[in-house]
Amino acid sequence: MIFSENFDVIVVGGGHAGTEAALAAARMGQKTLLLSHNIETLGQMSCNPSIGGIGKGHLVKEVDALGGAMAAAADEAGIQFRILNSSKGPAVRATRAQADRVLYRQAIRRRLENQPNLWLFQQAVDDLMLDGESITGVVTQLGLKFSARAVVLTAGTFLAGLAHVGLASFQAGRAGDPPSMSLALRLREMQLPAGRLKTGTPPRIDGRSIDYSAMMEQSSDTPLPVFSFLGNAAQHPRQMPCWITHTNVSTHEIIHGGLDRSPLFSGVIEGVGPRYCPSIEDKVVRFSTKESHQIFLEPEGLTTHEVYPNGISTSLPFDIQIKLVRSIKGLEKAHITRPGYAIEYDYFDPRGLKNSLETKAIRGLFFAGQVNGTTGYEEAAAQGLLAGINAALKTQDRDAWCPRRDEAYLGVLVDDLITRGVTEPYRMFTSRAEYRLQLREDNADLRLTEIGHRLGVVDDARWAAFDAKQQAVVHEQNRLHAVWFGPSTSSNSLPETDALRVLGKTIERDCSLHELLRRPDISYANLMTLPGAGKGVIDPLVAEQVEIQAKYQGYIKRQKDEIARNAHYEATPLPQDLDYTTLGGLSSEAQQKLNQHKPETAGQAARISGITPATISLLLVHAKRGFFSQKKKKVNESGDTAR
Amino acid sequence: MENTDIIAAIATPTGRGGIGVVRVSGKNLQTLAQRIIGYVPQARHATLSKFLDKNGCAIDQGIVLYFPSPHSYTGEDVLELQGHGGPAVMNLLLSCCISAGARLAQPGEFTLRAFLNSKLDLAQAESVADIIEASTTAAARCAMRSLQGEFSAAIHMLVQVLTNLRMVVEAVLDFPEEETGFFQEADVYSQLKTIQARLECVRLSARQGSLLREGMHVVLVGQPNVGKSTLMNRLVGQDVSIVTEIPGTTRDAIRQAIEIEGIPLYVIDTAGLHETDDAVEKIGIARTRSTIEKADLVLLVMDSRLDGVAPMDRIILDSLPAELPVIHVHNKIDLLDEFSRVTKKEDRMEIYLSAKTGVGMELLRTKLLEVVGWQSTSGEEGIFMARHRHLLALTEAGAHLDNATRLAERASQLELLAEELRLAQRSLSSITGEFSADDLLGRIFSSFCIGK
Ligand SMILES: Cc1cc2nc3c(=O)[nH]c(=O)nc-3n(C[C@H](O)[C@H](O)[C@H](O)COP(=O)(O)OP(=O)(O)OC[C@H]3O[C@@H](n4cnc5c(N)ncnc54)[C@H](O)[C@@H]3O)c2cc1C
Numbered sequence A: 001m002i003f004s005e006n007f008d009v010i011v012v013g014g015g016h017a018g019t020e021a022a023l024a025a026a027r028m029g030q031k032t033l034l035l036s037h038n039i040e041t042l043g044q045m046s047c048n049p050s051i052g053g054i055g056k057g058h059l060v061k062e063v064d065a066l067g068g069a070m071a072a073a074a075d076e077a078g079i080q081f082r083i084l085n086s087s088k089g090p091a092v093r094a095t096r097a098q099a100d101r102v103l104y105r106q107a108i109r110r111r112l113e114n115q116p117n118l119w120l121f122q123q124a125v126d127d128l129m130l131d132g133e134s135i136t137g138v139v140t141q142l143g144l145k146f147s148a149r150a151v152v153l154t155a156g157t158f159l160a161g162l163a164h165v166g167l168a169s170f171q172a173g174r175a176g177d178p179p180s181m182s183l184a185l186r187l188r189e190m191q192l193p194a195g196r197l198k199t200g201t202p203p204r205i206d207g208r209s210i211d212y213s214a215m216m217e218q219s220s221d222t223p224l225p226v227f228s229f230l231g232n233a234a235q236h237p238r239q240m241p242c243w244i245t246h247t248n249v250s251t252h253e254i255i256h257g258g259l260d261r262s263p264l265f266s267g268v269i270e271g272v273g274p275r276y277c278p279s280i281e282d283k284v285v286r287f288s289t290k291e292s293h294q295i296f297l298e299p300e301g302l303t304t305h306e307v308y309p310n311g312i313s314t315s316l317p318f319d320i321q322i323k324l325v326r327s328i329k330g331l332e333k334a335h336i337t338r339p340g341y342a343i344e345y346d347y348f349d350p351r352g353l354k355n356s357l358e359t360k361a362i363r364g365l366f367f368a369g370q371v372n373g374t375t376g377y378e379e380a381a382a383q384g385l386l387a388g389i390n391a392a393l394k395t396q397d398r399d400a401w402c403p404r405r406d407e408a409y410l411g412v413l414v415d416d417l418i419t420r421g422v423t424e425p426y427r428m429f430t431s432r433a434e435y436r437l438q439l440r441e442d443n444a445d446l447r448l449t450e451i452g453h454r455l456g457v458v459d460d461a462r463w464a465a466f467d468a469k470q471q472a473v474v475h476e477q478n479r480l481h482a483v484w485f486g487p488s489t490s491s492n493s494l495p496e497t498d499a500l501r502v503l504g505k506t507i508e509r510d511c512s513l514h515e516l517l518r519r520p521d522i523s524y525a526n527l528m529t530l531p532g533a534g535k536g537v538i539d540p541l542v543a544e545q546v547e548i549q550a551k552y553q554g555y556i557k558r559q560k561d562e563i564a565r566n567a568h569y570e571a572t573p574l575p576q577d578l579d580y581t582t583l584g585g586l587s588s589e590a591q592q593k594l595n596q597h598k599p600e601t602a603g604q605a606a607r608i609s610g611i612t613p614a615t616i617s618l619l620l621v622h623a624k625r626g627f628f629s630q631k632k633k634k635v636n637e638s639g640d641t642a643r
Numbered sequence B: 001m002e003n004t005d006i007i008a009a010i011a012t013p014t015g016r017g018g019i020g021v022v023r024v025s026g027k028n029l030q031t032l033a034q035r036i037i038g039y040v041p042q043a044r045h046a047t048l049s050k051f052l053d054k055n056g057c058a059i060d061q062g063i064v065l066y067f068p069s070p071h072s073y074t075g076e077d078v079l080e081l082q083g084h085g086g087p088a089v090m091n092l093l094l095s096c097c098i099s100a101g102a103r104l105a106q107p108g109e110f111t112l113r114a115f116l117n118s119k120l121d122l123a124q125a126e127s128v129a130d131i132i133e134a135s136t137t138a139a140a141r142c143a144m145r146s147l148q149g150e151f152s153a154a155i156h157m158l159v160q161v162l163t164n165l166r167m168v169v170e171a172v173l174d175f176p177e178e179e180t181g182f183f184q185e186a187d188v189y190s191q192l193k194t195i196q197a198r199l200e201c202v203r204l205s206a207r208q209g210s211l212l213r214e215g216m217h218v219v220l221v222g223q224p225n226v227g228k229s230t231l232m233n234r235l236v237g238q239d240v241s242i243v244t245e246i247p248g249t250t251r252d253a254i255r256q257a258i259e260i261e262g263i264p265l266y267v268i269d270t271a272g273l274h275e276t277d278d279a280v281e282k283i284g285i286a287r288t289r290s291t292i293e294k295a296d297l298v299l300l301v302m303d304s305r306l307d308g309v310a311p312m313d314r315i316i317l318d319s320l321p322a323e324l325p326v327i328h329v330h331n332k333i334d335l336l337d338e339f340s341r342v343t344k345k346e347d348r349m350e351i352y353l354s355a356k357t358g359v360g361m362e363l364l365r366t367k368l369l370e371v372v373g374w375q376s377t378s379g380e381e382g383i384f385m386a387r388h389r390h391l392l393a394l395t396e397a398g399a400h401l402d403n404a405t406r407l408a409e410r411a412s413q414l415e416l417l418a419e420e421l422r423l424a425q426r427s428l429s430s431i432t433g434e435f436s437a438d439d440l441l442g443r444i445f446s447s448f449c450i451g452k
């Protein structure tokens, strides 16, 4: 049956990618349908109950700056909030929240249900409808046909999902959910380049069977951190602590005893797992000299006793899981509520994507989330948001928005994926961002909210709040530039005691407040205690922004110069239908790589591993000359006719 | 969208004593001109001026030509500094331009810019591509040769220590929840000091010339008695190799450092190549072969009275890598009463001279300089330039390490230190090849047990 209504955008999958995609497209005014296996599991956290962390928190703030749901939902669901790296500098500072699963799901669901232009429908999608190389819609399990001009696929770990516990395995999308077999098969038939990856999760434990007395407690930070730029700590529910314990030598012996029945070590699992999120058996084998590994016991919520033991993800047989858990201090009597498992699933080589996340092969089909080879809720949400935006733009006949590496972690994420592909599930780290110093959590709104407003994903309330903050920052910066202090002989000199107290020395030449703020050891708050410094701003976010921008001015300028130097590469488009073997002067290695990647710009080409600056120079020459005019006759007027 | 960075390079193949030109191109050169000559010169006028280093001290004096955009070779602002052509001075001048904000041009980059700015006919695209390709291959070859021996070992050691330090610092930043105690803050400081000391060592020996010489070997080969040792002594300026009229005098390769126009080289005299049953001679000939493997330039010495390349020479020549430059030296022209001269036969340089009287030695020196140390007439970079590139990268890395050390001293925020270390490594990667964020993460994951 053909469903009577047409949609602009259909989103397949209601995980973190799918929900952000659907919300974004609908915010932009496009008639959007979210199709998912199960409405009850919209916004479900498949694995650990936490949002954020280093690099990931940065993504969450960016999603928020663009009007996304993740940060706000975390504020409503977070039961433990911390700021990581607070002493190491603002760029690497990141927010992390432990979330109540149920509250989180509800927060997401409420937003979906109340979003204008968004329709929800519970059905598994089994097939895609194509017209030539363009998408026209999807077909569900019941044979229902839904038409749309753009489709965003966010099937997560569900495509041909295969779960393993010991040597037993079963088909699943994740524990408790069915896999997507038919769709996986259809996608493979369409010759989209696919591969297998693997991830895993630990057994869950009944908190009533845990002895916390011997463990270290870890509570929320004070003041309570907040995720969303529009959020506040009063939204947070009751806070709960996490607990820290450790594995020991006997745990490791038990693990060794079970390796012969490990799907990982016996070769049953083909998919590649993440190196940074290894299973406990992996850690014990690879770092055999380490006698103990840290485990965080994280509460799954306010209304459940279930606890998530972060650090012992495993696919060992269940009898070994029980023994290994019970060998750990405080878990001697632990009751396991759900076994740990590993899951293998299909992903698609992200080098087959444009940087809008549209597939190069099928027009109007976008991929986001775990299907692109990433892992993590935040990575999924960020891609979902971007794919949703670009699917909407496509149906509005507007150009795609592709954030650059110097603009957002979102840009780094997508660029890494499409230029380098993945060899293991991709997770964000701050070390992946060469412009790290300017891609901070604190300025995600300054970087993106205006863009989001233009795109139509940022609503008026957020825009107004942002605008007010930005104006306050500029106003205060101007004021700091205008207030001057002179040496002791001058009329605007500082009392010596104050100078020594705040600045550590007296002033020798005329200095503005702004210059003083740039000095490494002088904080904004302290500076404002100087007589004559004026009132200063009260809003801590404004003060923070003024201070960070002043302190990092030199570094940021240097990065900006570098960005400007490379900008022309990013602005040089490369044709998608070019056969690079026809270009003279390129090495055959370069030709092969370029043919495989079909980069969209010279900038992207430069980031493909093994592509040298000389190759890029040659591409610039060919671009200037017009790639396809190779065999055309000589142009007589000198050069200016080039595109 | 235009390029905004400023590029500089030595633009002339300098012979001895002539003038040399450093050419600079960029979107806006006024600030750079201010720094190098103290003012912005008048457009398209030759002006005599002092060239200043970064402390404002004059390093040379010469003619300045300024071509503002768009009426210049590249279409950008172009500044030409003509100084006394010695390589040493030219390098100094180039270094000044770089500390004043330019970067060393990539091979073929001036031409590329000219083309991109529509200064060259579209039809010339192919030749532009060829120039880029040819000069890149040449540069890559020289870079490879530059990276030999001690220099390479020192650089790799340096990169390794730096990578280790970065690995720890980045792990601390990206994995704060790990208990591994990756490092003590104090450690960073002492490690930085070690790296700096190593870098200083490399740079110091570079300044003393020994490093520049490292890897640049001029090897004299030929039949016995053609006059290799005599030629060697001439080049060196003293009798370091024994000369007799007995064929087979030289048994062991003799190595001696020389300088031509400030460019240091090693000259190596070898045992004459011929069939022999003499055990000692055999060993000597075997050594000659292994010496040739390290050569950057081979001088095939012949007796001009005899009939060119001997069969034994031919065997050697044929075994040389195709890109290794060879100069044929026809010695003993005094016995034929001929003039010294240079000819080119099938792209190969032939020099006629007399080692004994010294006639033609100047010619040989000039050609040596051209092929081995300096730019060749074809505009390709020589090894000396490649090495110079490497040293500039070291200097740049050194500056970032200095910043890093200052940050560590102040115990300031770790992310700034990490940034300086990243930049230092990026500078070095122009020598050692790309080191991506993913490579770094790979190191972290294989060294530390990370992840929950
Ligand atoms: C066992 C396990 C362990 C994990 N461990 C970690 C970890 O340690 N660290 C970490 O960062 N991340 C981990 N993850 C990954 C994390 O859960 C995902 O990265 C994240 O949820 C991906 O979001 P997504 O939106 O791409 O997909 P998902 O959250 O998987 O959502 C997919 C959605 O698509 C729907 N769907 C799928 N197929 C169809 C279809 N054909 N028709 C309709 N709807 C469909 C599903 O019902 C679901 O709603 C783990 C996941 C699993 C399952």
Ligand SMILES: Nc1nc2c(ncn2[C@@H]2O[C@H](COP(=O)(O)OP(=O)(O)OP(=O)(O)O)[C@@H](O)[C@H]2O)c(=O)[nH]1
Residues within 6 Å of the ligand: B222, B223, B224, B225, B226, B227, B228, B229, B230, B231, B242, B243, B244, B245, B246, B247, B248, B249, B250, B251, B270, B271, B272, B273, B331, B332, B333, B334, B335, B353, B354, B355, B356, B357
């Ligand atoms: N007339 C003349 N004699 C020369 C010239 N160069 C070298 N000789 C003479 O040639 C003889 C051999 O010179 P060497 O320099 O020892 O020759 P070689 O090539 O080193 O010989 P082996 O070490 O035996 O391989 C000596 O008697 C030199 O004086 C020259 O340019 N003119």
Ligand SMILES: [Mg+2]
Residues within 6 Å of the ligand: B228, B229, B230, B241, B242, B243, B249, B250, B269, B270, B272
């Ligand atoms: Mg000899």
